[in-house]
Amino acid sequence: MEKTIDIGQYIAIAVKWLMANLRPLFDFIKTSGNAGIESIEWVLVSVPFFITIALFTFAAWRYASRGVAAFTLCGLALIYLMGFWEETMQTLALIISSTIIALIIAIPLGIWSAKNMTAHRVIRPLLDLMQTMPAFVYLIPAVLFFSIGKLPGAFATIIFAMPPAVRLTALGIQQVPGDVLEAARSLGATQKQILFKVELPLALKTILTGVNQTILLSLSMVVIAGMIAAGGLGEKVLEGINNLDIGLGFESGLSVVILAIVLDRITQGFGNKISVK
């Protein structure tokens, strides 16, 4: 069928306009963003592997269980022995920076949409769009705005990984029991006091579930971001695909899985520990 409505054309025009007019802004974001990611990466790569492994194992033992600690120890050691340590740390750096930025945007958005019906009505379809749009699509504007490299990788990751944190923050705040809020109001608490002393502490567990989801989604996206030269394990996976190297593909894929499980168990355990108290 012939194309009668060409939405893509308008999107392209909009993106071109942004590129033409906001170039200095994009450049600034790119430079400072890259600097941020690279400094995290530098720290992670330069810390000796055994210290990193020890820290992760300790965190797993402290917040999850002995079993998870054993898995963490063996899994991370396996990654090192397979020779993917540096790539894994690059990926981790990208996850950490993407997650931090995603949360900085997502948590206030979640709070806002929990408290304001209009905000909720606008934000919800946007989140639907962000979550269901095929992940690869985000790579196009990322590359157009920031060309290739780590920062556009992080940009695509942030968009892709943000929605669950927004949703779960909003959910957590909406679930705070009405009588607790009323009690706080009856004591003369201001909106700010209610937010920081009542709503956020009570929503913490749900918010941490959102953080956990964001981390895992970041992980799946940074692999895709390997396609735009974001480096790390994604690039190794891609190399395996391109060369039909089943060995390389499996090993780098396995590293992603190990990293995912370790991050998931530790963050989930952390969430449970905090809320049980």
Added chain:
Amino acid sequence: MKEERPVKIKVEDLVLIFGKQKESALKMLKEGHTKKEILAKTHCTVGINRANFEIYEGEFFVIMGLSGSGKSTLLRCLNRLIEPTGGNIYVNGNDITRKNHQELLDVRRTEMSMVFQKFGLLPHRSVLDNVAFGLEIRGEDLEARTKKAQQAIDTVGLQGFEQQSPAQLSGGMQQRVGLARALTNDPEVLLMDEAFSALDPLIKTEMQDELISLQNKLRKTVIFVTHDLDEAIKLGDRIVIMKDGIIEQIGTAEEILTNPATPYVEAFVEKVDRKTIITAGSLMHQKPTTVRFGKDGPEGTLRKMRTTGLDVLPVVDDNQTFLGFVWVNDAVLCAKRKDPTVESILKKEVPTVTTEVTVEEMLPLITATRSPIAVTEKDTGVLLGIVSQNSVVIEATRFNEQEITELKENANHN
């Protein structure tokens, strides 16, 4: 007598309307349209329909009604957790409804505290931190708030539980935390919304008793919302009964029970155990004909008995102090002997009570002599009235048959 006490809270024409067209609904209400008409025309629900009442300082004021009667809503209007649509609420003479946001926060922080049915405790904080929460909001430093919170904890009997988390406590204990939290701010007014309704019956009774003794010590102005008439009667100095957002009646438990203002209140109070509420004060025959000792001799006594048609009269001295009863057959003999006074026939070993003694407590005083019961003023012994045994028995017929039989038997043995 009560009207002389200082007014703490005055509610004037308070109206609360739920819905979007509040203004037109309010106008219709003022023009005298009914709730139904307003709902049909504006799609607004009238939550509270022109409530007017005064609450005195130190009074235990109960707002009572079934669910949907607007009682909890009315309570929340007092500290503006729910914004009233119209009318005024004066606390210490200042109109709460005209206060700006900051002033309102100050009122909530210092003048009024609230206790909730579901406690409303912060699950992530210890008992101590929950109790100190109000002070924390007020911005007091840690040392001061710990000290004050500890005092409140001691007051409600929560010593030793300071570091527990609320979830570890039973319902009754959780509500103590809620009460302590409200008391820590040292408010003049305590708002209690169905505070004991979520508790087991036994715990509920215990908490009610403790609240009464606490109130005797602290003398706060308490506004207590409940759907339980027995609780209202037990706790309240005065009770307001609400139905569909309208105040049906305001009065003491006794006024409401003895003189229900509307059929609704009447239907409501029928189920109540009257013997524990009706007191000598309401049952007594006021200003009875008396024999003045030293002035009325036996002849005078007999004349008074003839005119009143009574066979027994109370005897008082010049200060109206109750001395005893004289009986008609004794008085006849006394008159024949031509005694100057009734001293020889004066029965001094007779039951006397004060006005607040209940029917239940008067029942054991019924004796074979069928002596009336004298009601006297507490300290002076001044005679206020007479309660006949008949009227006690009439109230007592609300007991079951067996109880009445037993009482009569016991009386005859005396």
